[in-house]
Amino acid sequence: MTPGPPLPRWVYAPALLGAAFILAPLGAMITRVDWNDFLALITSDSSIAALLLSLRTSTVATILCLLAGIPLALVLSRGRGRAMNLGRSMVLLPLVLPPVVAGIALLYTFGRRGLLGASFEAFGIQIAFSTTAVVLAQTFVAMPFLVISLEGALRTVGTRYENVAATLGAGPTTVLRRVTLPSVAPALASGAVLAFARALGEFGATITFAGSLQGVTRTLPLEIYLQRETDPDAAVALSLLLVVVAVAVIGLARRHPGTL
Amino acid sequence: MVAAALVLGSMTGCSSGDPDAQITVLAASSLRAPFAQIAEEFQRDNPGTTVRFNFAGSSDLVAQLQQGAPGDVLATADEPTMAMATAEGLTASPTVFATNTMTIVVPIDNPAGVTGLPDLTDPELNVVVCAEQVPCGAATTRIEAASGLEIQADSEETSVTDVLNKVATGEADAGIVYVSDVATQAGSVTAIDIADDVNSTNEYPITVLAASNDQQAASAFVQTVTGPQGQRILTQAGFGPAPTASSENRS
Numbered sequence: 001m002t003p004g005p006p007l008p009r010w011v012y013a014p015a016l017l018g019a020a021f022i023l024a025p026l027g028a029m030i031t032r033v034d035w036n037d038f039l040a041l042i043t044s045d046s047s048i049a050a051l052l053l054s055l056r057t058s059t060v061a062t063i064l065c066l067l068a069g070i071p072l073a074l075v076l077s078r079g080r081g082r083a084m085n086l087g088r089s090m091v092l093l094p095l096v097l098p099p100v101v102a103g104i105a106l107l108y109t110f111g112r113r114g115l116l117g118a119s120f121e122a123f124g125i126q127i128a129f130s131t132t133a134v135v136l137a138q139t140f141v142a143m144p145f146l147v148i149s150l151e152g153a154l155r156t157v158g159t160r161y162e163n164v165a166a167t168l169g170a171g172p173t174t175v176l177r178r179v180t181l182p183s184v185a186p187a188l189a190s191g192a193v194l195a196f197a198r199a200l201g202e203f204g205a206t207i208t209f210a211g212s213l214q215g216v217t218r219t220l221p222l223e224i225y226l227q228r229e230t231d232p233d234a235a236v237a238l239s240l241l242l243v244v245v246a247v248a249v250i251g252l253a254r255r256h257p258g259t260l
Numbered sequence: 261m262v263a264a265a266l267v268l269g270s271m272t273g274c275s276s277g278d279p280d281a282q283i284t285v286l287a288a289s290s291l292r293a294p295f296a297q298i299a300e301e302f303q304r305d306n307p308g309t310t311v312r313f314n315f316a317g318s319s320d321l322v323a324q325l326q327q328g329a330p331g332d333v334l335a336t337a338d339e340p341t342m343a344m345a346t347a348e349g350l351t352a353s354p355t356v357f358a359t360n361t362m363t364i365v366v367p368i369d370n371p372a373g374v375t376g377l378p379d380l381t382d383p384e385l386n387v388v389v390c391a392e393q394v395p396c397g398a399a400t401t402r403i404e405a406a407s408g409l410e411i412q413a414d415s416e417e418t419s420v421t422d423v424l425n426k427v428a429t430g431e432a433d434a435g436i437v438y439v440s441d442v443a444t445q446a447g448s449v450t451a452i453d454i455a456d457d458v459n460s461t462n463e464y465p466i467t468v469l470a471a472s473n474d475q476q477a478a479s480a481f482v483q484t485v486t487g488p489q490g491q492r493i494l495t496q497a498g499f500g501p502a503p504t505a506s507s508e509n510r511s
Contacts, residue, residue, distance in 0.1 A: 112386075113430040128431045129386060129414040207422065211388065211415025218416075226418050229319050229393040 026243060033240055034233040041237035049215040050223035051241065057131060057219060058199035061138035065195045069146040070188070074180070076147070077154035088151075095144045102140055103208025110136060111209075133210035134217050138199035145198050146191040153187030154180070193253040197246055281309040283477045284330055286321045288337035288464070289421060290360065290438055294497040295335070295485075301493075302484045309477050317419060318342075318395060325350050325469070332472035333481055335464060338395040342465040354465035357486045359500035360438045361459045362399050364452040365427045365445075372433035377403070377454060380434055383412040388423050388432040391416035396423070399460040400436045406458040411436075424449065438462075440498035463502070 034041070041047065076088050094102055110117045110127045117127060127133050165179045166172075181188065203221040210217040212226065220242050228235035287295050292315050299311040314321065314331065318341035325331060326348055334351060336342045342354050366374045372385050380387050389411060390397030397416065404411055417423045420437050427435040428448040442451045466485055468478040484490050491501065 107429060107431065111429060111431050129388075207418070211426065212391065212417055213413065213415050222418075226391055226393055229317070229391075229418070231393075232323075 029236060029239060029243075032236050034237065037233065038237050038240075041234045042241050044234070046214055046218075046223060047234070047238055047241075050218055050220045050238070051245075053131070053134070053215060053218065054200055054220040055245075057134045057138055058196050060135050061142055061199040062192055062196040064135070064139045065143045065146045065199075066192060069143050069191070069195070070150065070181075072143075073147045073150035073154060074176070077151045078159075091147055092144050094141050095148070099141060099202065099204025100208050103137065103205035106133075106137055106140060106205060106209040129211045129213065129217060131216055134206055134219060137205035137209050138202045141202055141205055142195040142198040145194040149187050149191030149194060150184060153184040157183045190253055193249055197249055200242070200245065200249070281474055281477050282312065283309065283332040283472070283474055283481060284312050284314060285333040285335070285481065286314045286316075286325065286329070286331045287333075287335040288318045288321070289315050289419065290337055290440055291315070291335055291464070293444060294440075294490075294493045294499065297493050298485055298490050299481075301489055302481055305484075306477070306480060309480075311481065319344070322348070322350075330471075331469050332474060332478035333466065334469055335466040335485070337464060338398075338462045339465055341395065342467070345467075349470065351467040351469050354467040355482070355486060356463045356502045357466045357490070358464040358494045358502055360440050360462045360464065360498075361500065362396070362403060362436055362454055363439045363442060364434055364454060365424065365437050365442060365449040366434050366452060367427055367430045367432075368448050368450055370450060371430070374434045374452060376452060377407055377409055377411075377458070380411045380436075381409050385412070385433045386414050386431065387412055388415045388417060388426045388435040389413045390420055390423055390436070391418055394418060394420075395462060396420040396436075396438060399462060402460040403436070403454060403458055406460070438498075439500075443498050461500070464499070 042051075072091065076084065076091065079087070097105075108114045110120070110133065112118065112121055112126070112128050120127060127136065161179050161183065162175050165175045170178065201221060202219070203225065206217070206219060207222055207225070212218045212222050218226070220238060224235050224238045224242070227238060285295065285299070292313075295313065295315075299313070302311060303309060314324070314329070316324070318336035318338065321334065321336065322341055322344045325334065325345065334342070334345060335357070336345070337360070339356075342351075345351050346354065364374065364377065364380070366372070372379070374380070374385070379385065389400045392398060392401050396419075400411070414432070415426065417426070420441055423432075423435040424437050424441050424445055426432040427437075428445045434452075436454075439451070442449060466482055468475055468482055472478045485494075486502075495501070
């Protein structure tokens with residue numbers, strides 16, 4: 001991006017206020033960290049189990065988002081007409097739904113007595129209280145981040161190069177693989193990072209839908225919520241850990257120019 | 261602390277004649293239904309005084325008070341959380357006004373055919389309980405210790421409402437909740453009693469908060485809860501009476 005003409009001076013005051021509003025609570029939390037016991041608090045069995053579970057489920061959820069989200073974004077970016085516009089709005093619903101609503105919706109879909117869950121149950125597959133339930137909840141809330149980011153990029157890039165490639169004789173799959181996806185790679189990466197970060201922070205849908213058991217369904221946010229009941233120091237230490245992981249993820253994406 | 265409460269009380273005690281008096285009651289989530297009903301009768305008997313509620317988990321309520329949340333009355337679901345409030349100097353003299361025991365709940369059609377506590381040790385069943393860190397989970401742990409049974413839980417929830425909902429929706433085959441919770445989901449769950457000799461009893465204390473701006477209205481509300489009117493409503497909701505020995509003021 002070019003530097004552009006100067007911004008009006010008055011913009012800086014509210015901008016500073018906005019930045020302070022985001023950073024002050026994080027700073028305030030850091031002042032409450034009990035540094036003497038910090039390592040012990042974040043390396044307890046339950047903390048490690050929660051962190052590993054969170055990283056594992058968020059990774060699988062991100063892969064699922066990519067597998068289903070890329071095709072979805074492709075179809076939506078090419079679609080025309082009212083039905084497609086409606087579809088576009090619907091796909092973004094999980095972005096604005098309170099996570100607890102997402103949890104209730106998932107419960108009535110994949111729960112034992114849910115729309116699909118009952119059939120799974122008949123085949124002996126049980127989703128309730130399993131790690132699969134956590135992954136489903138995370139995928140549900142995270143996928144729109146990938147779709148919105150990718151679809152926007154696809155529309156901006158346009159179809160000129162794809163048309164050229166097609167004219168030169170490339171088949172649809174070759175065009176997709178050699179032209180379309182490389183042209184939106186930065187957006188794809190940032191969308192995946194956003195989806196991963198959202199999955200990592202997922203709380204409401206998980207606690208409503210998946211339950212809470214150490215090593216199986218109790219992810220880091222659920223562990224923080226539980227620790228807060230009896231051990232606020234542990235909750236603060238784990239919160240800081242989650243912030244560090246989130247910053248690391250964003251930092252990783254930032255190293256590649258053009259993403260985020 | 262008692263002195264401080266008295267001084268505060270004498271400074272603001274004149275407000276009972278205030279036609280727009282309002283008191284804020286912080287109460288454990290399990291008290292939602294009976295307290296709403298008690299407040300209705302209280303407001304009818306004390307025109308001009310309105311009661312507003314802040315229902316949450318007991319330890320959440322104490323944490324909110326520590327951070328300066330306004331409140332006139334505090335009622336918690338067990339004594340350890342109330343002890344945290346007294347230790348912080350938020351209040352001086354809690355009174356036990358009700359007791360609550362635990363029960364097994366199953367979905368209304370009892371799909372797993374649960375008949376008692378021993379069934380909950382079957383790993384095949386989906387069993388949901390409260391995590392040990394919250395009062396209902398501590399009570400569940402005491403039941404396990406008393407009965408010598410090891411419950412095979414598929415989920416340890418942070419609140420008793422989450423346990424109840426997972427049973428009510430049929431996700432779980434059985435759960436352990438407060439006896440008073442059963443009435444709130446009467447259409448979707450059935451209770452299966454836990455024997456008295458292994459069951460665990462929580463005592464619910466209530467108190468006027470030291471920071472209350474209207475000690476008189478706050479005490480009046482506490483008296484309604486501990487009096488015959490409140491006790492009748494609490495009994496209907498499934499709560500037990502306060503043990504006579506501990507129903508006196510403790511400082």
